[in-house]
Ligand SMILES: Nc1ncnc2c1ncn2[C@@H]1O[C@H](COP(=O)(O)OP(=O)(O)OP(=O)(O)O)[C@@H](O)[C@H]1O
């Protein structure tokens with residue numbers, strides 16, 4: 244298996260059964276990480292992530308600094324900005340994927356339901372099950388459609404065929420792929436179209452019942468029809484999941500997201516060092532109609548980037 248494929252069908256912890264994640268109000272789990280309960284009717288959505296003064300360094304080079312934002316439950320949050328401003332770097336902080344990169348160091352605070360995700364007693368494998376990831380390029384395993392989706396649940400110790408059948412069907416329905424593949428579940432996932440493969444990767448991510456789905460430019464390899472399908476799917480998924488998406492497509496950010504974070508690159512006049520920074524974070528409507536910072540305005544109106 245290529246290394247990148249291990250991360251969105253993350254090895255779930257054997258002591259935390261996939262089915263057990265259903266009960267979001269009572270499931271205390273590993274390393275002090277617990278789920279927050281759902282919002283009472285009318286109450287503001289709970290904060291899922293609370294990020295303060297986050298910086299990421301690669302072997303001493305500060306790639307991005309000063310990130311402060313919070314993410315509300317069931318929101319879609321978009322990260323936009325020019326190439327190299329640190330969108331992927333920051334996204335990877337949300338499920339500790341930077342742990343897997345030699346020389347990467349995260350500073351500052353990133354809390355998930357009030358718990359420091361980087362605390363010593365937090366299990367990164369559990370973090371990556373709770374917070375799944377879908378990559379830019381669809382990366383199905385060279386296995387059947389069924390096995391792709393059943394992979395994570397099997398790692399979590401689920402063996403009964405009836406149970407796996409149910410999980411696979413639910414995940415494929417959840418990613419709006421079921422009707423297209425229900426008669427060919429035993430066929431290779433590599434025979435699917437690009438858009439279908441990306442929806443399969445989304446099914447694989449949701450099969451382990453995460454709370455959050457991180458998506459790094461999930462539509463950049465897709466045609467406009469498949470892109471629209473994924474955007475519709477995101478709208479459906481947000482009832483159950485909190486989503487953070489990196490996108491270069493500003494129309495996409497404007498169409499799908501509730502809040503948008505605009506990142507830019509600050510170039511040090513003396514050293515020439517390029518450091519990404521969060522310029523502005525607000526409701527998507529405001530970012531695209533009345534941004535507070537002129538750099539945001541230049542970017543969203545196409546004058547820069
Ligand atoms: N694994 C890595 N090792 C060293 N430096 C890295 C690594 N990943 C990213 N960087 C550096 O960190 C900075 C931010 O990169 P990042 O990939 O987060 O940007 P991005 O906003 O996602 O760009 P793009 O829009 O091109 O995907 C860049 O200067 C990049 O070269």
Ligand SMILES: [Mg+2]
Pocket residue numbers: 330331332489
């Ligand atoms: Mg990127």
